[in-house]
Amino acid sequence: MSVFKENTNTSAPKFSMASPVVANDLKVYMETYGCQMNVNDSEVVMSILEQQGFEYTTVMDDADLILVNTCSIRENAEQRVRGRLNVFRLMKRKKPSLLIGVIGCMAERLKEQLLEEQKMVDLVVGPDAYRDLPQLVQQAGSGRKAVNVLLSREETYSDISPVRYDSNGISAFVSIMRGCNNMCAYCVVPYTRGGERSRDAQTILREVRELVEMGYKEVTLLGQNVDSYHWTDTYTSDEISFSRLLALVAQVSPELRVRFSTSHPKDMTDEVLYTMAKYPNICKSIHLPAQSGSTRMLEMMKRGYTREWYLGRIEAIRRIIPECAITTDIIAGFCSETEEDHQDTLSLMREVGYEFAFMFKYSERPKTYAQRKYQDDIPEEVKTRRLQEIIDVQIELSAEAKKEKLGKTFEVLIEGASKKSDDQFVGRTSQNEVVVFPRGTYSIGQYVNVKVERCTSATLIGSII
């Protein structure tokens, strides 16, 4: 059934056929899975749709259009989305005019196949085709399934100001690049997001300035490999590297905290570390995914560094920014991983002493180098056991890191009320650790000094001094 104006069904939304697409009050409900990049992309999508008269809703039952921004990184990420699509299917049965769109990495990976697999899906849109969304929604609304999964070499949505529809008004993501050229053997991202491209530095700075004017206190610069950011300014011919960009963003306001993600061990330069050390408002926290502690595994993963090189980068961080927190990603049970390789990962973790880690079982992804060339030969129960051992080590390391903070005082940015009690605030240290403390007379968005008195496994607890 059509959702357009000529439809006499009173439950159908208003939708003008005027060109360009104008969707008066057409309500969009959006769910986002996957990484921070997807969160930011959903904000870009909302901006594109709002310009055409769509309206954001948090109430699923009110929606005329449901968009699900998807992730393909592991099999279980896709399974989760399939589960949600089953729920949306039931909704569509009750309200046939409802449109359902799958966007993001899973849309890009599966393309038209998704329409065959999931009959209730009306549109499939990849990460580089979001400008086309209003028109695709219109097409789907007129009963023709709509697909655009073209990847682009240039698209960075640089001129679009993301709508921060789900934000605390304090922290925002700012995308500085898209895609990835690294082709790690296990990873689907280069296939779902295309080649790497950097965003115009001037538009990044403009967005950051706008955020500061709106009262934001923290930005996180996003890219799959921020260290390979590179932009040549068209007017001045200035070459802007990541460290330069970082400095320029830090200079926008000393009151603004600057974070970034993700650094790649093979590309992270000392220059970036010196820039971090120089500006107090660049947060002292680096996410440096190791993936494995075994050089043999790293080679098979095509990560471009050895265990020794990785530890060399850790040594540089400790030397240049002694107070810096280091976090990581680890994959358990990659193809042909031996007990010895696994022990190398555990020993690397202990040697670095990570504050936090994201830990995963290897999940074979279609089309990747590993899927084409290697056997996914580690039995599920071995993967599970190794992952558990990795998690156990990290629990110990995180607890040690927390204990070291006891009795010390940290500058904390107040981000909101604590989930457990309105009398408590929650905020973060420069090292990205969560701190809970009694609110006193302060308000959200302020910086306070908090002395840490106690801790749980995930949280520091203290009071303002």
Ligand code: SAH
């Ligand atoms: N660009 C970032 C992270 C991208 S994906 C980087 O290079 O570090 C986030 C994490 O998911 C990766 O760091 C990796 O640990 C994990 N991951 C990626 N592909 C995976 C797969 N096939 N199976 C299990 N974990 C995977």
Ligand code: SF4
């Ligand atoms: Fe994937 Fe490697 Fe690119 Fe990260 S750097 S997105 S793990 S290919």
Ligand code: F3S
């Ligand atoms: Fe997932 Fe795509 Fe991000 S695969 S992790 S949403 S880049």
